[in-house]
Amino acid sequence: MISxxxxxxxxxxxxTLMDASLARHTALSSNVANVNTPGYQRRDISSxxxxxxxxxxxxxxxxxxxxxxxxxEVDTKTPSLRLDGNNVNLEREMVEIAKNSAQYEVSATxxxxxxxxxxxxxxxxx
Amino acid sequence: MNIxxxxxxxxxxxxxxxxxxxxxxxQPASHVSPxxxxxILTQSIQEQSHVIASQPAGAASALHPTYxxxxxxxxxxxxxxxxxxxxxxxxxxxxxxxxxxxxxxxxHSAMIAMEEASVSFQMLVEMRNKIVESLQxxxxxxx
Amino acid sequence: MNISYxxxxxxxxxxxxxxxxxxxxxxxxxxxxxxxxxIDGQPYRRxxxxxxxxxxxxxxxxxxxxxxxxxxxxxxxTVDDKTPFRSVHMPGHPDADEKGxxxxxxxxxxxxxxxxxxxxxxxxxxVQVITTAKQMMQRALEIVKRG
Numbered sequence: 393m394i395s396x397x398x399x400x401x402x403x404x405x406x407x408t409l410m411d412a413s414l415a416r417h418t419a420l421s422s423n424v425a426n427v428n429t430p431g432y433q434r435r436d437i438s439s440x441x442x443x444x445x446x447x448x449x450x451x452x453x454x455x456x457x458x459x460x461x462x463x464x465e466v467d468t469k470t471p472s473l474r475l476d477g478n479n480v481n482l483e484r485e486m487v488e489i490a491k492n493s494a495q496y497e498v499s500a501t502x503x504x505x506x507x508x509x510x511x512x513x514x515x516x517x518x
Numbered sequence: 519m520n521i522x523x524x525x526x527x528x529x530x531x532x533x534x535x536x537x538x539x540x541x542x543x544x545q546p547a548s549h550v551s552p553x554x555x556x557x558i559l560t561q562s563i564q565e566q567s568h569v570i571a572s573q574p575a576g577a578a579s580a581l582h583p584t585y586x587x588x589x590x591x592x593x594x595x596x597x598x599x600x601x602x603x604x605x606x607x608x609x610x611x612x613x614x615x616x617x618x619x620x621x622x623x624x625x626h627s628a629m630i631a632m633e634e635a636s637v638s639f640q641m642l643v644e645m646r647n648k649i650v651e652s653l654q655x656x657x658x659x660x661x
Numbered sequence: 662m663n664i665s666y667x668x669x670x671x672x673x674x675x676x677x678x679x680x681x682x683x684x685x686x687x688x689x690x691x692x693x694x695x696x697x698x699x700i701d702g703q704p705y706r707r708x709x710x711x712x713x714x715x716x717x718x719x720x721x722x723x724x725x726x727x728x729x730x731x732x733x734x735x736x737x738x739t740v741d742d743k744t745p746f747r748s749v750h751m752p753g754h755p756d757a758d759e760k761g762x763x764x765x766x767x768x769x770x771x772x773x774x775x776x777x778x779x780x781x782x783x784x785x786x787x788v789q790v791i792t793t794a795k796q797m798m799q800r801a802l803e804i805v806k807r808g
Contacts (some may be wrong), residue, residue: 393598393602394599394602394603394606394638394642395602395606395634395638397637397638397641398634407630410626410630410801411624411627413797414623414668414729414797417668417669417793417794417797418623418668418669418730418731419729420669420790421668421669421670421672421673421731421790421794422672422732422733424672424673424676424783424786424787424790425673425675425732425733425734425787425790426672426676426712426714426732426734427676427783427786428680428712428734428779428780428783429713429714429734432714432732435732464729482782482783482786485786486786486789489789489790489793490793493793493797496626496797496800496801497796497797500626500800500801500803501800501803503630503633503804504804504805504806507633507637507804507805508807511637511640514637514641514644515640515644617665617666620663620664620665621665621728622665622666623665623666623668623728624666625666625798625801625802626801626804629801629805630804632805633804633805636805
């Protein structure tokens, strides 16, 4: 099976990280958009997904990593520091957006390198 | 291009009955490194062609069942691989279509699917080239 | 024709609209800080914008199975600020009453400036969100780059 070449835990991790970063960017964007909306609760990647991902990466099992789908949840744990009940901290959101996009971009670059490597290995040239 | 027919036409070479080493069965769904993929393929083709070439020329004309068997087996493996690649290309097309129509926001999924299909196709083409090379060598030895 | 592959753009766009509306209201408030007689004969009453979040769920999930829900924001309407008007002692003013007191609009310039700064800060942040999304997508396209 040719597609077995992609059954690599590192490769699948990169894919899942990209899926997660993409979902996270939409959540964080919603937060920034609603920074001045009274009563708005911020959204982020669900903590259960985070722990599942860590566990799967530890296990090194590619199929487990591959099957993970990112989930977004409403973050009720972060306290609100404002009168109107809004718990969005603009600076924090911008920092998280920067970190998140870095993760997305790094994963993309590593995936590109992986494909280049595969081509080199199979054909002896790029 | 029907790889199966290239292989079966090579079976027109007359042979003594002989035990031909089997092509490795399809890899189970575990990891195959790309370097080893190439080695496995090259090695198995070389083994088969050496055995075939070591037979004295001008043997009984009938196509030997063992040889036929080995050829059809390789043909099955390769057909399986072709289907795999075809499936990946269809998948890449479907995902890209979804993205362009606005049904999916995952641009990277489309890119990944396209690259996977492209790399797999390249591997398939390399495989065909290797087979054709080896068969040409076999035919040269027989003459 | 809505592109889906630029994530977060919808919510950011909605925020830019909403904050823009707020800036308009602030401008109107500042312009009328001294208006003692508006259309209804009363002094100008400070206007406020009410923001509301709108959950953008995909109506038919079979149609759009792979898009994340976004929360957009809408400036629903403007409301009057119910703070009472200020009474200022200005005897020479045409609208002064017998005691020389004039009812002035309930506008505090400092507050309006703060609102203006908050709005523009939010707009900058939302623009940054869109820029980042574009950057991410460009990187995604480079997955297929060779060499």
